[in-house]
Amino acid sequence: MSIKSGPGGFEGLGYEKGLERCHELGLDACEVEFTYGVNMSNETADEVGKLAKSLGISLSIHAPYYINLASEEAPKIAASKQRILDSVERGHHMGAEFVVFHAAFYGMRTKDETYVMVKDAVDDLMATIKKKGWTPLIATETTGKPSQFGDIDELSRLSEETGCAVCVDFAHLKARNAGVVDYDEMCMKVKKIKHKTAHFSGIEWTAKGERRHVPTDEKLIKELLQHIKNHGISIRMINESPEPMKDAAKTLKLAKGMGLA
Ligand SMILES: [Zn+2]
Numbered sequence: 001m002s003i004k005s006g007p008g009g010f011e012g013l014g015y016e017k018g019l020e021r022c023h024e025l026g027l028d029a030c031e032v033e034f035t036y037g038v039n040m041s042n043e044t045a046d047e048v049g050k051l052a053k054s055l056g057i058s059l060s061i062h063a064p065y066y067i068n069l070a071s072e073e074a075p076k077i078a079a080s081k082q083r084i085l086d087s088v089e090r091g092h093h094m095g096a097e098f099v100v101f102h103a104a105f106y107g108m109r110t111k112d113e114t115y116v117m118v119k120d121a122v123d124d125l126m127a128t129i130k131k132k133g134w135t136p137l138i139a140t141e142t143t144g145k146p147s148q149f150g151d152i153d154e155l156s157r158l159s160e161e162t163g164c165a166v167c168v169d170f171a172h173l174k175a176r177n178a179g180v181v182d183y184d185e186m187c188m189k190v191k192k193i194k195h196k197t198a199h200f201s202g203i204e205w206t207a208k209g210e211r212r213h214v215p216t217d218e219k220l221i222k223e224l225l226q227h228i229k230n231h232g233i234s235i236r237m238i239n240e241s242p243e244p245m246k247d248a249a250k251t252l253k254l255a256k257g258m259g260l261a
Contacts (some may be wrong), residue, residue, distance in 0.1 A: 001229065003260045004058055004236040005252040006027040007244030010059050015048045020023065023055040025249045031060045031100070031238045038064065038086040045093035052094070058092050059234060060197055061136070063087040063101035070104035070114045070149060071122040077117075078139060083144055084138060091136035097236075098139045098197045100167040104149040114149045115158070122162045132230055137195050139165035144172035144203070144210025151176065152189050165195035168235070170224055171213065175205035184226065187231040200224060200251070201241035214239050216247040 006029030010018025015032070022030055032048065034040070040048075053061050064087070067080040087099045103118045118140070125138060129259040140158060143150035153172060155166045168190050174181040190196065200221070216239060228235065237255075239248040255261035 001232045001254040002234045005248045006030040007248045008238050008240040009033040009180045019051050042093045043166045045090040049094035059096040060098040061087050061091045061096050067101050068104050069116040088134050094136040096136045100134045100139045100141050102143050103140045108122040122164050137165040141167035142169045142172050144175040166193050167197050169199035171201050175203050177211035183227040187227045191231050197236045198212045199238050209211040218239045221251050
């Protein structure tokens with residue numbers, strides 16, 4: 001049972017200074033964010049990977065936000081797949097463990113119809129990744145809005161049926177359900193998922209789900225870590241607050257105090 005902790009993004013420091021800052025803070029995980037596009041060469045990805053490895057930092061990538069594997073328009077699905085594959089290729093050069101993405105919107109489709117479309121796309125992506133010999137696992141993320149595909153049950157099933165990983169965003173799970181979350185029930189489900197990584201931060205929500213990420217309250221971190229400990233879960237926790245390094249360091253300190261890191 002152990003927790004790795006680190007930030008989503010480098011707080012504008014760039015990857016070199018960012019990774020070094022993570023190391024100074026004792027952090028051992030980091031998520032590289034390709035939020036608005038995959039704008040990094042394979043050569044740079046090699047350098048990022050080398051530096052992270054030398055500092056003992058586990059890497060993941062967040063693929064671009066413009067992804068919808070259940071779009072009504074076939075070209076949009078193709079473009080979504082390409083963004084994921086571009087991210088996985090960079091991730092392979094970096095030695096990243098996971099490539100995280102928000103898989104789809106339900107749009108006019110039912111939950112079941114959306115599931116089938118996402119599963120087909122994930123099967124196809126995994127076949128391509130295998131053929132290329134790329135090593136990162138793709139991880140669909142639990143999403144923060146009820147209009148988005150990706151509750152914990154959908155993603156647990158997807159992971160079981162395709163072998164893909166899951167990024168459990170604990171803050172999103174709370175927001176998509178208007179603040180109501182049963183961590184015990186959640187952790188029982190999370191424990192059964194074979195390949196997993198996680199996001200956490202403070203969050204604000206409305207009836208439509210996630211509004212924005214906010215700094216992470218110490219009480220909330222402790223509450224989540226206690227449940228993770230009770231259920232014997234090992235996971236990487238990426239903090240996505242507006243101050244992700246500070247909050248990841250806070251998480252690490254608390255995890256250490258609880259014998260989790
Ligand atoms: Zn995300």
